[in-house]
Amino acid sequence: MTADAIDVRNPRIVSAVKLHRAPQRRKTGLFLAEGANSVTAALATGRVRELFYSAAAATREHELVAGAAAQGVRTTLVSDRAAQALGETVTPPGLVAICETLDVEPGAILAAQPRILAVPVEMADPGNAGTLIRVVDAVGGDGVILAGDSVDPHNGKCVRAAAGSLFHVPVARGRNIDATLDEIAAAGIVVLATAATGEVELDDADELFTGPVAWLFGNEAHGLDPAVAARADHRVRIPIRGRAESLNLATAASICLYANSRVRYRHT
Incomplete structure (x- = not known):
């Protein structure tokens, strides 16, 4: 471990901070994972290039930092100013890893014969994307395919919201919506x-869940384009028995994916 803390002007910190921007992530094939959950999951995949930690994080997460060093990961003590620059939250955890991106092709996910897939279409909010990835992980799903002009899954807010699940669940991007749906159907x-x-109420959909399923979830503001929804084999509604007008995307996805998972794992 480095004896002296490096400051915000150090070239390695300057380079790492640039990874907050999508063009730099694409150029380098690297991204930042912030916080103990994400860093722990990243280390388990062997994709960490360097781990930056503050003095406070070294005390709080001593075993994690020591474990990274034992794996041969470069571990670097940074100043509080550098930790602030590396983080994207108001109170940064002081623990940030430079990781290799987790790019997967949709075909690779489909070749693994998934039983539960989430396919958000034109998803714009990185927090929702991260939450969805975390939900897919929690219910035992097999992957996420971000269709159309969806958010970069390596966006810092997405990585934080996924809380480590980005490293557990394969996530692909299918920019051409029709081609992606064709692949899934094939x-x-x-x-x-x-x-x-x-036309199908979720409470009556158990029979649909006995085989492999891909769920289409629409844009946060506008929902699914009618033409995209029309390509689905079935359209499923969540019964709302109270006075709420609707559910937000993450909540609706959680309910549907859990219902699917309950049936899938009952039949295994």
């Missing part, structure tokens, strides 16, 4: 779309 996967006026 793999023999039933495509379901969430829709407020769907």
Whole structure:
């Protein structure tokens, strides 16, 4: 471990801070993972290039930092100013790893014969994307395919919201929505779309969950494009029995994916 803390002007810190920007992530094939959950998960994959830690983090997460060093990861003590620059939160945890990006092709996910897939379409909010990845991980899902002009999964807010799950669940990007849906259909996967006026109520959908399923979730502001929803094999609605007008994307996705998982794991 480095004896003296390096400051914000150090070239390594300057280079790392640039990874907050998507063009630099694409150029270098690197991104930042912030916080103990994400760093622990990243270390388990062997994709960490360097771990920056503050003095406070060294005390709080001593075993994590020591474990990284034991793996041969370069571990570097940084000043509080540098930790602030590396982090993106108001109170940064002082623990940031430079990681190799986790780019996966949709075809690779489909070749693994997934049983539960989440396919957010035109998802713009990185926090929602990270939450969705975390939910897929929690319910035992097999992958996420971000379709269309969706958020970069290596965005810092997405990585933090995923809380380590980005390193557990394969995440792909399928920029051409129609081509992505064609690939999913060709793999023999039933495509379901969430829709407020769907013809199938979620409570009655158990039979659909006995085989492989891909869930289409729409944009936070506008929902699914009707043309995209029309390509699904079935459109599923969540019954709302109270007075709420609707559910936000992350909540609706959580309910649907859990319902799917309950049936899938009951039949295994």
